[in-house]
Amino acid sequence: MNPILECRGLTKNYGSFTALSNLNLSLDRGQIIGLLGPNGSGKTTLIKLINGLLVPTDGRILIDGAEPSVTTRNIVSYLPERTYLSDWMKVKEIVSYFKDFYENFDEKRAYEMLAHLQIDSNARLRTFSKGTKEKVQLILVMSRNADLYVLDEPIGGVDPAARDYILNTILTNYNENATILISTHLITDIENILDRVLFLQNGHIALNTSVDDIQIEHGKSVDTLFREVFRC
Numbered sequence: 655m656n657p658i659l660e661c662r663g664l665t666k667n668y669g670s671f672t673a674l675s676n677l678n679l680s681l682d683r684g685q686i687i688g689l690l691g692p693n694g695s696g697k698t699t700l701i702k703l704i705n706g707l708l709v710p711t712d713g714r715i716l717i718d719g720a721e722p723s724v725t726t727r728n729i730v731s732y733l734p735e736r737t738y739l740s741d742w743m744k745v746k747e748i749v750s751y752f753k754d755f756y757e758n759f760d761e762k763r764a765y766e767m768l769a770h771l772q773i774d775s776n777a778r779l780r781t782f783s784k785g786t787k788e789k790v791q792l793i794l795v796m797s798r799n800a801d802l803y804v805l806d807e808p809i810g811g812v813d814p815a816a817r818d819y820i821l822n823t824i825l826t827n828y829n830e831n832a833t834i835l836i837s838t839h840l841i842t843d844i845e846n847i848l849d850r851v852l853f854l855q856n857g858h859i860a861l862n863t864s865v866d867d868i869q870i871e872h873g874k875s876v877d878t879l880f881r882e883v884f885r886c
Contacts, residue, residue: 656719658683658802658833659704663713666699666857673699675857676713683801684830686847688876689837691854692884697837698735700854701806704835705732718801728758731800735807737787741780745773745790752794764797767823771816785812789820796823803834809843817843845876853883 657680664677674696681687691697702708703715706722717726739748745768752759768775771789779787792808808824809817817840824834825847838844845865853861860883865876872879 655683656716657681658718659835660716660719661700661713662716664700664703664710664715665712666696666703666708667711673857674703677857677859679852679859679862681833681835683833685849686824686834686836688841688844688848688851689835689854690841690851690876690880691860694856695854696857697854698806699857701732701804701835701837704802704804705730728756729801731795731798731803733792733795733803733805733808735810737784737791739779739787739791742778744776744778746775748779748790748794749775752797756798758799760797760799764793767793767797771819785816788812789816792820792823799829801832803832805834805836807838808836809838809840821847841877841880842875848876851876853880855884 659679659681661677661679664674664679665672666674677700689697689700699708703710704717704722706727715722717730720726749761749764752764753761765775768790771793773786773790779790782790789812792805795803795805805824809820812820821844836844836848848865850864851861851868852859868874868876868879874882
């Protein structure tokens with residue numbers, strides 16, 4: 655079986671600036687992985703490459719053995735940092751749109767999560783706060799039966815009271831063979847659900863290890879080690 659994500663000498667330049675440099679990485683299925691690093695470390699570039707929104711300057715990136723394409727988008731469920739849904743649409747219209755667009759979208763699961771968070775499916779998106787809009791977007795992403803979930807700051811815009819529910823939503827709404835890649839600055843909030851972490855620094859992998867190894871070898875939390883590595 656192919657790794658769900660593989661990078662081979664992956665490089666991405668923006669003019670004279672190198673965002674990712676000769677990145678080599680292989681991620682297996684069935685893990686929740688934290689993609690961590692300071693601003694400018696290359697996280698967003700890697701996420702966009704995974705989703706086919708950018709093309710490599712050099713090297714290759716493979717999703718289940720294939721380069722990003724229309725085919726791989728069927729198995730990757732992507733939550734961008736910024737809300738992209740149209741404000742004028744009703745929630746139920748967006749659910750219907752996702753159902754028509756993605757064969758692996760579970761409509762029943764989406765409505766169950768909306769009900770649990772008391773989000774009115776008849777309301778238009780423009781009537782919601784920024785945090786509620788982000789909850790709707792996360793529900794849509796997690797309602798797909800994907801092989802790879804790529805979540806960019808999934809809890810950044812929500813209140814602390816909702817974070818536990820959102821993290822539980824992430825944990826309980828993907829199959830055991832899927833992989834979740836989470837990029838966030840709120841490390842303390844998510845480290846209890848992580849199996850593995852990737853530290854990116856200046857376009858290079860500074861650390862790629864399991865959370866258990868961090869605790870055993872360093873005797874520290876992920877957040878504490880992160881702060882030491884990046885001198886936060």
